[in-house]
Amino acid sequence: MPLGVLVGERFGWRATFFCVAGMAALSLLGILFGMPSQRPGITASLGERLALAKRPDVMAILATSVLTVAGTFTLYTYLGVFLAHVSGIGPQGLALVLFGFGLASAFGTRLGGAMADHWGAGFTVIVSGGLTVLAYLLLSLGVTLGPARAMFVLLPAILLWGWPAGGDDGAAGALGRADF
The missing domain is CATH 1.20.5 (Single alpha-helices involved in coiled-coils or other helix-helix interfaces)
Structure with missing residues (x-):
């Protein structure tokens, strides 16, 4: 991106x-x-794959993952316009911010999976959700600071937003791994 x-x-x-x-x-x-090349007959049939959709725990994991990814992709739609309006950032600065967001998400995926393995998926999702709330509060604060100071709050908020985006995926992966 x-x-x-x-x-x-x-x-x-x-x-x-x-x-x-x-x-x-x-x-x-x-x-x-x-x-x-893969030998025929090793993969699960379509019916076996679709049978997993009957399990409420699998559907909850899939719904959480879909909502997390959909929410994260809203960043790409609105962040450039938001930052240009609030802080006056240009395309080169936006590219750096998006790169930082991507690194934070990759780090969050790795750390979120490790946290879920160590402390459990529920704890990891709660921590990730709390960090997301903190990121949104910082984004709201950054808007009030004016263009000259906004990025001092907005950039850490965006990086913080990126971490739980990856962390939730790690937790969802750990939830799913336990049953398969």
Whole structure:
């Protein structure tokens, strides 16, 4: 995402789409030629896979994951406009903020899984939810500070927002791992 912002700003939005198409083509080639062949009959049938949807615990995990990911993707839709309006940040600064958010999410995924393994998924989800609330409170505070000082509060809030986004996935993964 951050690289796409920079490419789009420098070369236009079409260049970003061409780059994404090129990466998708490379991924497809990697899958086609890099995946080991699998013997038939090893995978679960469609019926066996769909049978998991009857389990309330699995559906709760899937719903939590879907809502977390959907909520996180709202960041990409609104963050640029929000930061430009509140702090006057430009595309290069936005790319750095999105890069930081991505790093925080990757860190949160790793740490959230470890926390869930050590202290349990419930505790990890509660901590992640609390950090998300704190991030939103900081975002609300940052808006009141004016453009010159806003990023001093907004940037830590955005990084804090990124961590639980990954942490919730780690906890959901630990919940799911226990039953499969």
